[in-house]
Amino acid sequence: MTSQAAMNRPGKDSIYATQLEKVDSFVFDHRVAEVFPDMIKRSVPGYPTVIAMTGVLAAEYVQPNSRVYDLGCSLGASSLAAQEGITAPGCEIHAIDNSREMLDQAQQRLSSESARTPVQFICENVLDSEISNASMVILNFTLQFIETTQRLALLKKIRSGLRPGGILILSEKIAFTDSTEESLQIDMHHAFKRANGYNDLEISQKRTALENVLIPETLEQHFQRLENAGFSRADLWFQCFNFVSLIARV
Ligand SMILES: C[S@@+](CC[C@H](N)C(=O)[O-])C[C@H]1O[C@@H](n2cnc3c(N)ncnc32)[C@H](O)[C@@H]1O
Numbered sequence: 258m259t260s261q262a263a264m265n266r267p268g269k270d271s272i273y274a275t276q277l278e279k280v281d282s283f284v285f286d287h288r289v290a291e292v293f294p295d296m297i298k299r300s301v302p303g304y305p306t307v308i309a310m311t312g313v314l315a316a317e318y319v320q321p322n323s324r325v326y327d328l329g330c331s332l333g334a335s336s337l338a339a340q341e342g343i344t345a346p347g348c349e350i351h352a353i354d355n356s357r358e359m360l361d362q363a364q365q366r367l368s369s370e371s372a373r374t375p376v377q378f379i380c381e382n383v384l385d386s387e388i389s390n391a392s393m394v395i396l397n398f399t400l401q402f403i404e405t406t407q408r409l410a411l412l413k414k415i416r417s418g419l420r421p422g423g424i425l426i427l428s429e430k431i432a433f434t435d436s437t438e439e440s441l442q443i444d445m446h447h448a449f450k451r452a453n454g455y456n457d458l459e460i461s462q463k464r465t466a467l468e469n470v471l472i473p474e475t476l477e478q479h480f481q482r483l484e485n486a487g488f489s490r491a492d493l494w495f496q497c498f499n500f501v502s503l504i505a506r507v
Contacts, residue, residue: 270296273462283466285331285356293332293359297398299453300463302446303497307397307428310495311335312342314504315393318424322347323392325374326415328383329399330354333363336376339395340367343374350376353386384411388418397428397502401471412486419507425488428495428502432473442499449498479503 270292273280283289289296297304315338319325325343327336330352339350352367354360357380364378379386384407388394394415400408415425433439450460476493483491483505491505 268292268295270299271459272296273459273466274456276458277462280462280465282468283463283470285354285359287358290332290356290358290362293362294334297331297334299455300450301398301430302449302500303495303502304398304500306497307495307502308334308338310502311395311397311426312338314424314426315339315342316344318393318422319343319345319348320392320420320422321345322390323420323423324348324390325350326386326388326391326394326418327352328386328394328396328415329402330363330378331356331359333367333376335395335397336363337367339393340372340374340376345392346373348374348392350374351379351386352376353379353381353383355380355382386414388414390420391415391418392420392423394419394423394425396425398430400427401429401473405472405474409482409485412482412488416487416507421507423507425483425505426502427479427483427491427505429479429500430471430473431479431499431501432475433499434475434477445498446500473499476501 268291272288325339325348327350330336331354333352336350336352352363360378360380367376403411433442447460480491488505489507491503493501494504495502
């Protein structure tokens with residue numbers, strides 16, 4: 258493929274490639290839904306590994322006749338990985354997102370009719386979701402978009418909806434208390450984005466759009482909140498620059 262053809266390929270994220278007069282706050286609308294797989298793969302270091310391991314963890318921890326919740330499912334990548342990983346019988350996946358545009362595309366991508374584990378697509382705010390009989394809850398890069406004041410209540414609800422032996426996968430962009438580490442990690446993240454074809458204008462405009470929308474917290478804050486929510490332990494299983502994934506256990 259020539260570089261011009263690659264630039265014009267369908268589904269390629271070029272939302273912030275032209276200079277905008279005013280950069281609006283980031284929203285998960287139809288423009289984002291159309292390019293989301295390309296956007297997240299080129300923006301989140303380690304995203305393919307986190308998704309693939311979500312499937313591995315589903316195979317290991319999903320219990321017979323239980324539910325898996327994928328909160329903030331976007332186009333359903335984590336649900337699909339879980340669906341492919343689950344071996345336990347009688348399970349169902351609840352894929353939840355409050356963006357109708359994202360959920361519509363998820364529904365088109367995951368045909369659950371012939372699948373052993375069916376997926377229900379639910380358009381709602383995860384803060385209103387009912388969680389019960391769960392053996393696995395997935396929060397892959399979603400908690401960072403929830404108001405910080407609502408995060409503990411959400412984790413408590415997840416904890417109480419999990420069965421004994423159940424797990425929460427929590428993947429997030431994180432912040433660092435040490436200001437030097439914070440700026441070095443951000444530099445490395447931007448280097449990752451440049452290596453994936455984003456230019457400085459795109460990086461800077463996207464950063465402005467995400468300000469006050471994506472609120473990262475430190476690892477310490479995440480561990481403390483998980484403990485406060487009643488999880489018996491939480492461990493870091495993945496980190497690439499300022500992106501991490503934790504596994505929290507009932
Ligand atoms: C970065 S994306 C998540 C990516 C996805 N989990 C994956 O692994 O591909 C964040 C998603 O969370 C959704 N979201 C944000 N806040 C939400 C809320 N309060 N309730 C439901 N969905 C929400 C957004 O619409 C978006 O699709």
